[in-house]
Amino acid sequence: MPNDFNTFYGELRMLTMRLRRAQRDESMTPTQIRDLEKKANALIDGYSGDWLHYADASYDACTSTESAFMREHNRAMVGLMALEARRPGEQSITRDELVRRLRDLKETFIRLDRTIPTRVQTYMGSYAANLAYIEEELAGLAPAAAEGRAENSGCYLATAVYGSYDCEPLWTLRRYRDEGLAKTAAGRAFIHCYYATSPAFVRTLGRVHAVQAPIRALLNIWVSRLEARGYASQPYADPDSTAA
Known part of the structure; x- marks a missing residue:
């Protein structure tokens, strides 16, 4: 798992862009959507670098509370994007x-x-x-x-x-x-x-x-x-x- 924020963010952005694309792409299967969500969450859970340095270079390193918050925030946003791509009947949920x-x-x-x-x-x-x-x-x-x-x-x-x-x-x-x-x-x-x-x-x-x-x-x-x-x-x- 990447510990450099730029590498982590780049990989996460690619996965979330695919989830957003799935909201319009009816050819994306429920299994593919679930896999994207799992990969994004695994990436978020595995990241151990600093979450805030990109917002302000003068910031001190993240506290454990801030890191836990950012991890839950990102998981929630991924979960919401995954649900937006699925509808009853259309996407087998x-x-x-x-x-x-x-x-x-x-x-x-x-x-x-x-x-x-x-x-x-x-x-x-x-x-x-x-x-x-x-x-x-x-x-x-x-x-x-x-x-x-x-x-x-x-x-x-x-x-x-x-x-x-x-x-x-x-x-x-x-x-x-x-x-x-x-x-x-x-x-x-x-x-x-x-x-x-x-x-x-x-x-x-x-x-x-x-x-x-x-x-x-x-x-x-x-x-x-x-x-x-x-x-x-x-x-x-x-x-x-x-x-x-």
């Missing part, structure tokens, strides 16, 4: 298996978003777009399961705007969601509408600064009002620990 793997990836991206090391976050951003894509896929594959507890789903738009699911504005907004909106019929209807529309918005415009800036300004005003009403900006855990 059952609907139940696809739903299970998407849910597993959703939990992984949530965990990554909550534990992203500071140095990594400076150039990687959040996983809001990945979570939005997965939520859309789950909604299409298993609508009842996706809607089951919408009030505990991820705040996709707000996460994309603020760059993290765990930060003071999101803690306030999530408290308001669970302790305010979810207590009334009108509030629950708003929550349902928000989670039905925000994933598509995030996928399309969630990374556009010109769109993020005015939304963030409006959210800041709303968050301040909520804090004045008693919705604290202290760390908050969703009622369902597996929630987005």
Whole structure:
């Protein structure tokens, strides 16, 4: 296995490009897709070099925590690309298996978003777009399961705007969601509408600064009002620990 980052990255990029190509190439068989995913994961697991030196030459070597994070991040991205290349009936994967793997990836991206090391976050951003894509896929594959507890789903738009699911504005907004909106019929209807529309918005415009800036300004005003009403900006855990 290569320990030089440039060699490692070159090999991994070739494998991931083939996975992306498989999303459009119907001649790629399920076995070939699985083999590409296995090879990419074996490459990631076997790499023992520095993960961050390419981002900034002045960086100190990766800590063990940063290395573990980057390894899980890359495995999750490979897994998502492999699933995007396979569809029930077309690529010999059952609907139940696809739903299970998407849910597993959703939990992984949530965990990554909550534990992203500071140095990594400076150039990687959040996983809001990945979570939005997965939520859309789950909604299409298993609508009842996706809607089951919408009030505990991820705040996709707000996460994309603020760059993290765990930060003071999101803690306030999530408290308001669970302790305010979810207590009334009108509030629950708003929550349902928000989670039905925000994933598509995030996928399309969630990374556009010109769109993020005015939304963030409006959210800041709303968050301040909520804090004045008693919705604290202290760390908050969703009622369902597996929630987005």
